[in-house]
Amino acid sequence: MAADFNQFLEKDIEIIENALDKYLQCLSTDYKIVCDAMSYSVKNGGKRLRPVLVLEFCKVCGGDISKALPFACAIEMIHTYSLIHDDLPCMDDDDMRRGRPSCHIAFGEEYALLAGDALLTKAFEIATTSTASPDVTLRAIRELAQKSGVGGMIGGQVMDLLNEGKNTSLETLKEIHLLKTGALIECAATIGCIVANADEEKVQAAKTYAQSIGLAFQVMDDILDVTGDCELLGKPVGSDKNNEKSTYVSILGLEVSTEMVEKLTDFAKESLDVFENEAEFLKQLADSLKSREK
Amino acid sequence: MAADFNQFLEKDIEIIENALDKYLQCLSTDYKIVCDAMSYSVKNGGKRLRPVLVLEFCKVCGGDISKALPFACAIEMIHTYSLIHDDLPCMDDDDMRRGRPSCHIAFGEEYALLAGDALLTKAFEIATTSTASPDVTLRAIRELAQKSGVGGMIGGQVMDLLNEGKNTSLETLKEIHLLKTGALIECAATIGCIVANADEEKVQAAKTYAQSIGLAFQVMDDILDVTGDCELLGKPVGSDKNNEKSTYVSILGLEVSTEMVEKLTDFAKESLDVFENEAEFLKQLADSLKSREK
Numbered sequence: 001m002a003a004d005f006n007q008f009l010e011k012d013i014e015i016i017e018n019a020l021d022k023y024l025q026c027l028s029t030d031y032k033i034v035c036d037a038m039s040y041s042v043k044n045g046g047k048r049l050r051p052v053l054v055l056e057f058c059k060v061c062g063g064d065i066s067k068a069l070p071f072a073c074a075i076e077m078i079h080t081y082s083l084i085h086d087d088l089p090c091m092d093d094d095d096m097r098r099g100r101p102s103c104h105i106a107f108g109e110e111y112a113l114l115a116g117d118a119l120l121t122k123a124f125e126i127a128t129t130s131t132a133s134p135d136v137t138l139r140a141i142r143e144l145a146q147k148s149g150v151g152g153m154i155g156g157q158v159m160d161l162l163n164e165g166k167n168t169s170l171e172t173l174k175e176i177h178l179l180k181t182g183a184l185i186e187c188a189a190t191i192g193c194i195v196a197n198a199d200e201e202k203v204q205a206a207k208t209y210a211q212s213i214g215l216a217f218q219v220m221d222d223i224l225d226v227t228g229d230c231e232l233l234g235k236p237v238g239s240d241k242n243n244e245k246s247t248y249v250s251i252l253g254l255e256v257s258t259e260m261v262e263k264l265t266d267f268a269k270e271s272l273d274v275f276e277n278e279a280e281f282l283k284q285l286a287d288s289l290k291s292r293e294k
Numbered sequence: 295m296a297a298d299f300n301q302f303l304e305k306d307i308e309i310i311e312n313a314l315d316k317y318l319q320c321l322s323t324d325y326k327i328v329c330d331a332m333s334y335s336v337k338n339g340g341k342r343l344r345p346v347l348v349l350e351f352c353k354v355c356g357g358d359i360s361k362a363l364p365f366a367c368a369i370e371m372i373h374t375y376s377l378i379h380d381d382l383p384c385m386d387d388d389d390m391r392r393g394r395p396s397c398h399i400a401f402g403e404e405y406a407l408l409a410g411d412a413l414l415t416k417a418f419e420i421a422t423t424s425t426a427s428p429d430v431t432l433r434a435i436r437e438l439a440q441k442s443g444v445g446g447m448i449g450g451q452v453m454d455l456l457n458e459g460k461n462t463s464l465e466t467l468k469e470i471h472l473l474k475t476g477a478l479i480e481c482a483a484t485i486g487c488i489v490a491n492a493d494e495e496k497v498q499a500a501k502t503y504a505q506s507i508g509l510a511f512q513v514m515d516d517i518l519d520v521t522g523d524c525e526l527l528g529k530p531v532g533s534d535k536n537n538e539k540s541t542y543v544s545i546l547g548l549e550v551s552t553e554m555v556e557k558l559t560d561f562a563k564e565s566l567d568v569f570e571n572e573a574e575f576l577k578q579l580a581d582s583l584k585s586r587e588k
Binding site: 029 | 436
């Protein structure tokens with residue numbers, strides 16, 4: 001079963017990366033440097049969790065993944081732009097990302113800024129090319145803009161900045177993550193359902209699943225920052241503590257945090273009941289995030 | 295006639311600013327600081343040239359301006375985000391914008407960065423709310439993303455950066471401006487026509503008009519940087535020379551640059567023949583840009 005899961009996952013990732021390559025082709029040498037910066041960051045070995053969710057929720061709703069693929073790539077580009085801007089000196093000032101120099105270290109701050117802007121813009125251009133019906137495509141674009149905008153991901157980034165160096169409560173920490181990382185993960189699952197014309201019950205189930213694995217993912221990040229292997233992670237261990245950041249581990253301790261990941265994963269898997277026997281891959285995906293080492 | 299022109303222009307601007315206010319309402323106190331930064335920059339006394347072009351081209355094509363209004367506001371937000379990011383220390387490092395502190399001076403670099411990102415994202419959210427048919431709305435969104443992306447405005451910003459401190463040829467200077475400022479002006483005129491279901495001849499005429507006034511506008515900017523009144527401009531005069539920037543005036547001289555503005559304005563007005571007697575306002579708009587003092 002695990003072998004099957006990995007094969008399916010690799011197949012999804014291959015489809016996604018081929019499409020990303022196609023969308024990232026540079027049409028002029030005049031601004032090649034910013035195209036290079038965009039590709040550098042998009043191709044920097046991400047887990048492709050969000051685009052995989054788009055394709056897989058489209059599948060379990062009986063949809064045609066070719067209609068979902070532009071949205072899968074759009075979401076990955078938005079995720080990448082947010083990382084590029086997050087790493088900038090005026091934000092987190094991170095020189096490394098996934099074991100390689102951050103975009104602004106490799107290309108300079110001005111081109112990293114513009115590469116982020118260009119990826120965000122390109123995401124919406126690509127989204128318009130979906131062969132889903134125009135009204136479905138528009139609905140999915142609206143979802144994408146809302147979840148990545150100030151009422152979603154960006155709102156979470158703002159809250160994160162405002163809470164820096166403060167003793168953050170568990171409640172606030174959850175709120176920040178539900179927006180900062182959760183909104184885009186939820187958006188991915190939702191759009192997979194929307195392009196497959198799924199009913200509201202399925203859309204709701206997808207949201208519940210996505211919120212749960214999104215939160216589990218974040219708690220796991222905090223656990224790995226304490227227990228992880230810096231070589232596997234591509235970043236130093238203990239950075240949260242050094243930055244005096246409130247984390248699930250610092251508030252709840254390692255044991256309760258680990259239990260929380262377990263519970264959230266179970267909850268995510270239960271929410272998939274509405275898809276009956278179709279959602280085996282998504283259940284295994286939830287489990288795989290729990291046992292990851294990077 | 296001039297009195298009529300000013301009245302019509304003020305009416306358009308009132309419609310646009312009321313709509314911008316509505317779209318910029320902040321839905322949570324949690325991220326109010328970035329909403330404030332967005333509003334601060336959008337409301338910073340711009341000329342609203344781009345949104346006026348959206349509404350007016352929609353009108354001359356016999357369209358319903360309520361369908362064009364979301365796009366008018368979306369383009370103004372994209373224009374504003376580009377100014378916020380352009381002013382950042384890693385780009386032009388400008389402390390003042392239209393006589394007031396730049397966004398990053400007023401709110402801090404991190405919030406200026408996020409306010410720019412949020413305006414760009416909000417633009418696409420708003421665009422999806424047009425009551426034009428879904429396929430027309432999608433076509434207009436694609437135009438918006440293409441013209442503001444790496445193949446349009448951002449490409450121009452990159453070329454501008456790459457040519458900094460260099461002796462730029464007239465040809466390259468034109469190419470940079472056709473993308474950096476021209477693409478979004480052209481996009482505004484084009485989208486006005488698209489949402490009115492105009493035929494291809496009218497779309498082409500709108501593009502020619504927009505490219506011509508866009509270039510005239512830029513040459514005029516360079517002239518005002520030499521001859522203008524810094525109080526009216528809200529920025530110091532002579533900044534191009536101090537920054538050793540190649541401009542139309544530095545390449546062509548003041549006299550030829552002034553002639554160029556005249557010719558471009560005439561060319562823009564001639565391109566409106568296809569609209570017969572409907573385009574009086576757009577002709578006067580071209581003239582008004584030529585005689586502006588700020």
